[in-house]
Amino acid sequence: MNRLKKSIKIRTAEILLGFFILIGGNSLAFHSGSFIVNFNKVGFSLVSSVQEGVASIFGYGKKFITAIHDVVVLQKEYQALTEKLKDYEYMQRSNTEIRKENERLKEQLQFATDLEYKNIAAQIIGRNPDNLYSGITIGKGSRSGIRKGMPVIAIQNGNVGVVGKVVTVGISTSLVMPIYDTKCNISARIQNTRDIGIASGSGSYDSPIMLNYIRKRVLDDFNHGDLVVSSGENDNYMKDIPIGRISKITVLDYDSSLEIEVDPVIDFMRLENVLVVDHKHGNDRPPMSDDMSAKKKENE
Structure with missing residues (x-):
């Protein structure tokens, strides 16, 4: 028991000594x-x-x-x-x-x-390509001098062709019956042989024009691709205006005439502008000047 007390005293003294040394060291460190x-x-x-x-x-x-x-x-x-x-x-x-x-x-x-005839330029503003009733509406009428029965032509990609004729006239618009209408009949000739017949529509813009009343015995005188033009007879169209080119020739046993199909020179679905011709009166427009003609040739 006495030994235990003595040991505790020694350890307490050592702890106190170490504590004082630590405090002293810290104080010295702070001061230094x-x-x-x-x-x-x-x-x-x-x-x-x-x-x-x-x-x-x-x-x-x-x-x-x-x-x-x-x-x-x-x-x-x-x-x-x-x-x-x-x-x-x-x-x-x-x-x-x-x-x-x-x-x-x-x-x-x-x-x-x-063109030697008086003519009126017009723009197409509507069309009805129905098989039963076809019509092209243009934006010119009686106010511009258009009358019923006037022929209508166009120039497209450098090709001149028949479009149809005026059937109804309003003040500022007119209705044109195109050549592909079944009611349209035009006196026509094969340009090379001058044989005359009647060109009639088939009812659709993408159908050929039928050339009737061409005799069988002249079959060897013309070929596919020959041009068919207006004859100028009956006073309804000017002479030698292209209608189309022969695309098919059919010989009918029961008929003395040939059945000839003609592809129109005018693409009606791409047609935008037309000329309405007053073929009763001459053209009073002044000719193009030499400068304008020269410029046109340069553009070409």
Whole structure:
């Protein structure tokens, strides 16, 4: 028991000695400043590391935000360029269409000026390609001098052709019966042989014109592809206006005449402008000047 008490006293003394030594060392360190300097170094290192980490995080965040902003800007610029490209392509198509329209109008003007008869240019504003009833509406009427029965022709891709005749006249519009109408009959000739017949419509714009009353005995005198023109008889059409070209010849045993199919020279579904001809009166338009003719040749 006495030994245990003595041991405890010794240990207590040792603990107290160590505690006083630690306190004394700390006091000495504080007074000398060495402890404060070490603490500052450690604190500076920790703070610097934290600051560096925070700066890196903010730096990456800033780069990420900048990248997103750049992507958004690029997308907007791409969309703007795409719209500009569309506008450019539209303008290019429009310019091409305008040039083609000008070429068609120049061609029509030249032909209208050279035509010996008075004529009125008109634009097609409606059509009814029905097999039972076909009609083409043009945007000119009695106010422009159009009368019922006037022949209608057109120039298309450099080819002049018969379109039909005026059957109804309003103040500012007129109705034209095209040559493919079943009620339309035109006195016609085969241009090479001058054989005369009647050209009649089949009822549809994509069907051939039928040339009837051509005798069998002249079969060897003409061929496929020969041109059929208006005869000028009966005073309903001018002479030698192209109608179409022979595409098929059929010999009928029970008939003394040939059955001849003619493809129209005019593509009616692409037709936009026509000339209504007053073949009772001469053309009073002044001829094109030499400068205009020269320019036309240059364009050609």
